Amino acid sequence: MGRPTYRLDQRKAPFLEGLVQYSIDGVIPFHTPGHKQGRALDPALRRALGDKPFLIDVSDEISDPHNENDSAAVLLEAEALAADAFGAERTFFLHNGTTAGIQAMLLAASWWSRQKSHTSFSERLLEDVATVAVPRSVHRSVFGGLILAGLSPRFVEENWDTEWNIPLPPSSKAWQAVAEIDDVVALLDTYPNYYGIGGDIGAIARYTTAGRLLLVDEAHGAHFGFHEALPPTALSLGAAAVAQSAHKTLGVLTQASFLHIGEPGLDELMSVVLSILQSTSPSFLLYASLDAGRRQMALEGYKLWQRALEMSQMARDSINRIRGLRCLDEEVLDKPGAHWWDPTKLLIRVDGIGMSGSEAERHLRQAGVQVELAGLNHILVLITIGDGPKEVDRLLQALRELGTARTHDGKKHLQPIPKTPSSGKMVLSPRQATLAPWREVVLGEARGKIAANSVTPYPPGIPLLVPGEEISDESIEYLRGCWQRGIEIRGWAHPDRKTIWVVDDD
Numbered sequence: 001m002g003r004p005t006y007r008l009d010q011r012k013a014p015f016l017e018g019l020v021q022y023s024i025d026g027v028i029p030f031h032t033p034g035h036k037q038g039r040a041l042d043p044a045l046r047r048a049l050g051d052k053p054f055l056i057d058v059s060d061e062i063s064d065p066h067n068e069n070d071s072a073a074v075l076l077e078a079e080a081l082a083a084d085a086f087g088a089e090r091t092f093f094l095h096n097g098t099t100a101g102i103q104a105m106l107l108a109a110s111w112w113s114r115q116k117s118h119t120s121f122s123e124r125l126l127e128d129v130a131t132v133a134v135p136r137s138v139h140r141s142v143f144g145g146l147i148l149a150g151l152s153p154r155f156v157e158e159n160w161d162t163e164w165n166i167p168l169p170p171s172s173k174a175w176q177a178v179a180e181i182d183d184v185v186a187l188l189d190t191y192p193n194y195y196g197i198g199g200d201i202g203a204i205a206r207y208t209t210a211g212r213l214l215l216v217d218e219a220h221g222a223h224f225g226f227h228e229a230l231p232p233t234a235l236s237l238g239a240a241a242v243a244q245s246a247h248k249t250l251g252v253l254t255q256a257s258f259l260h261i262g263e264p265g266l267d268e269l270m271s272v273v274l275s276i277l278q279s280t281s282p283s284f285l286l287y288a289s290l291d292a293g294r295r296q297m298a299l300e301g302y303k304l305w306q307r308a309l310e311m312s313q314m315a316r317d318s319i320n321r322i323r324g325l326r327c328l329d330e331e332v333l334d335k336p337g338a339h340w341w342d343p344t345k346l347l348i349r350v351d352g353i354g355m356s357g358s359e360a361e362r363h364l365r366q367a368g369v370q371v372e373l374a375g376l377n378h379i380l381v382l383i384t385i386g387d388g389p390k391e392v393d394r395l396l397q398a399l400r401e402l403g404t405a406r407t408h409d410g411k412k413h414l415q416p417i418p419k420t421p422s423s424g425k426m427v428l429s430p431r432q433a434t435l436a437p438w439r440e441v442v443l444g445e446a447r448g449k450i451a452a453n454s455v456t457p458y459p460p461g462i463p464l465l466v467p468g469e470e471i472s473d474e475s476i477e478y479l480r481g482c483w484q485r486g487i488e489i490r491g492w493a494h495p496d497r498k499t500i501w502v503v504d505d506d
């Protein structure tokens with residue numbers, strides 16, 4: 001593959017350059033933000049961050065005579081360079097993370113389906129009738145997006161891996177089974193999932209007929225387009241829109257994401273939707289980091305990811321030689337639903353040394369290493385272009401010491417997670433349930449009621465109840481089992497009283 005060729009001059013970073021030039025020009029800012037290029041700062045904050053970030057943390061102002069110093073025009077130029085680098089029809093910079101991108105994609109899908117519909121005007125105005133096909137394990141921002149857009153989830157059956165205690169992508173057959181249901185207006189997949197495992201997006205894209213959109217949460221895959229040993233991007237496989245948390249895997253500031261559009265015509269709608277959802281005062285620091293991160297990837301991405309891939313392989317081989325530890329390998333591709341795999345994610349099983357994931361996380365932290373997440377029997381470590389031999393050696397050293405810190409307490413946390421009950425009936429849309437009156441009920445008395453809020457055990461982090469869903473005996477028993485095992489449950493109305501929020505339909 002080597003360095004790809006681009007249409008535009010990828011050596012440019014107009015947004016970063018325009019901001020730096022503004023500070024060099026020494027313009028006196030009689031405009032926001034109030035810290036006035038750092039002069040109004042609390043001294044402790046200045047000591048913590050230094051002067052430089054504040055010199056370019058300005059709003060609306062930029063120096064670029066070529067664009068008449070118009071920051072909106074410079075932003076368009078920077079976004080066009082990103083679209084070229086990522087292979088999109090159009091790219092938007094996001095300053096509220098992929099969360100905003102997912103919400104925007106869902107709002108746009110709702111509008112898109114109404115515009116393409118051949119039904120009467122009054123039918124097109126109906127709310128809460130359309131559905132989006134999603135795996136149950138989607139990120140919670142998807143439920144936020146469904147609430148905003150007045151859409152309901154239509155869950156696609158996914159696979160659960162009992163060996164690693166992680167969700168696996170739904171099979172393409174499972175997508176096909178829902179893709180053509182009349183009320184489905186879009187398909188939304190997470191590609192890859194948190195563990196770097198992706199389903200067959202190319203096949204799923206082929207099921208999006210009759211104006212349906214394939215929307216992809218590629219939060220963990222902003223690096224995919226820059227090395228052939230990484231999975232292909234969802235855009236290249238036919239997605240209509242893709243949100244990427246550039247901040248998760250690239251050299252970019254937290255909260256900065258990309259929203260790439262693949263479907264011609266969808267960009268105009270997206271631009272309107274984003275102006276509704278996002279702050280009117282974007283952090284230009286975030287935008288400058290997206291601009292610079294894109295340039296770095298376009299010019300040096302291949303070389304940098306080559307090194308990160310080598311680091312990951314070396315770490316994986318070493319971890320697999322540590323007694324009691326096991327690191328997921330490309331064997332994962334034999335598992336149901338798994339079609340692509342990102343080798344820079346190190347998913348490490350620690351139950352072989354008698355520890356739960358969270359115990360291992362605590363021990364590693366004491367040894368000066370922090371992992372990305374801890375599951376029932378595993379921890380997840382991310383390797384990016386920011387990791388070199390020194391960091392990876394520290395990780396390996398800490399993992400070798402982990403065996404000696406073994407405790408037998410871990411065993412009690414290692415009872416397998418019971419099989420998640422099948423999804424309950426969606427009696428209301430998530431939006432109707434969220435906007436309806438709520439009341440608090442003790443979990444044991446919630447049978448037959450409608451959940452008003454999501455309730456999610458961690459691990460595995462998959463919502464057991466979503467707003468609008470009828471609560472079954474099975475779900476109540478499952479949650480009871482989780483809390484008896486010490487599994488954290490998020491979404492209680494009051495954790496001490498073991499109550500949840502339900503729709504008050506009395």
Ligand SMILES: Cc1ncc(COP(=O)(O)O)c(C=O)c1O
Nearest residue numbers: 096097098099139217219245257
């Ligand atoms: C799969 C997935 N999607 C979406 C998000 C939201 O991304 P952001 O933090 O950029 O808003 C996350 C964040 O953890 C995620 O893991």
